[in-house]
Amino acid sequence: MATGRELYARMRSVLEVPILNDKFWSKVPTVPADAIMVDLEDSATPTTKSLVRERVIAELGDPKHFGGRHVIVRVNNLDTLWGRADLEALAEAEGDFLVCYPKVDTAEELAEVSAILRAGRAPRGLHVMIETARAVQNLDAIAGSEGVHGLHFGYVDYASDVGSRAFDESGADLYGPANHFARAAISVAAAAHGLFLTGGSLIPEYKDLEKVERFVRVWADTGYTACIAVSPAHLPVINSVMTPSGSEVEAAREVCGSYEDAVKQGAPAAVLNGRVITLPDYRVAARLMARAAHPGDGEK
Template identity: 30%
Template sequence: MSAPVRPRRSVLYMPGSNARALEKAKTIAADALILDLEDAVSPDAKATAREQVCAAITGGGYGKREMIIRINGLDTAWGKDDMEAVAKAGPDAILVPKINNGQMVKDLVAAMDAAGAPKTTALWCMMETPIGILNAQEIAAASDRQAVWVMGTNDIAKDTGAHHTPMRLPMITALGLCMLAARAYGIQILDGVYNDIKDDEGFRATCVQGLELGFDGKTLIHPSQVAPCNETFSPTEAQLETAARIVAAFEEAEREGKGVVTVDGRMIENLHVEQAKKQLALAEAVKELAAA
């Protein structure tokens, strides 16, 4: 039996130090929320943020949204305390920055177990360093507790000198290597953030590019980005109608013992049926999330 589909079209970062933002997040239609203890929190607010995000997770009120906490790296002054507290809170996932190699993944999984994280709490990994991207396959193979990779495109740009051009050609290699490794090992992968929250046209174009590259969704920095992101990463009504016809035609052909199936003049193979079923399952999961 295949695992249930979990929509991750829009994954919104929320600063863990901002109690008001954590409360507002309960009304935002993002598929998932990352309560952040790392980049969005100043050093003097780390402890307060840790308490607030753990309280938010245990207090609930976020419906069926997937809840993730991004901790500081274990090699920082806050990382071990973050892991201890967050593991006990039991979010859907713990996101860790700057994953460089497979051993880091194994150490993180061991730390999650030692801290008492529920088995249902997955590990999410930030792919954002040159050495991490070169070690993408090693990282992907390190543990099946990894559920999602998040592209840290700002750090990639910083560390490589790449520019944030409209089509992102300077970082296409990094995006592609991580995409291949993630897909090879059954890990979902999210595109990085778009920094200019006032550039609606540019944001939509980057969402479309992310979809075309194969990303499952996109990480976001502002609530205004949620709706266009959800729209882009959702199958259209026309796509869903075609998907339903493909599945129905294939099932009918199987019942009748036919070896060839065509829909709208197009030859249909197993791979097309699999893609159609994924689209239909995603649409159904989105409806369930919206109804929660």
């Protein structure tokens, strides 16, 4: 069975869209995003939660507006007044989508989420947001839970939970002493369990695209496979940073070719330019080529 990382290997960018904002929602068919995240949590006020849920369910049943992209629906946590109703409604909803579950603390909590979703029409994969200190402590169990396809580091909520600064003095990276451990640990857990992994593009000066690019590049360099954009203006930056360069693709192609030739000849490894190429090297190169073979911005 394919892992979440394999299923979503070509997903680089996710645009978060508030469904009640007609100006933003009308742009969904044309934005250069690989996935659309429809939000029932942060962008919905307590008085609009039910209305947002009804609108989302209706749109899921008529997926043309999403233009063939991956669809992710972020619900409210079970500890809120709306979380269970969100999950029960999505369990019966039509369409092909992932459920994004925020502020998880334990694997037991995810088991309850999965049980609610399993009672509906079809199994739903989970994109789980790591946003609390307890979640970081329970990372391996959370990442290994049934139905989890992806993780996300919610760095602002995490900093709030820990009581630390979120950003460093430059405003283009996280505050290191408090956040670098969690960012790296989440990357390791996602890789170990074969999950796709998202960071975010939200920084204090979010209109400064040079700073946004520096911020997104750290996600890519840390092993994150995609990034959630808070603005359509961030999508070209994210797509560029998260797409392997031409030189990287050519190098990966050489690694794959050399290893495959060696295996055909019965050798356990290859030698390319004086460097030993083993199976793990081959897997890394093959995954990079899969990510590079993108059909075009905004296409699934």
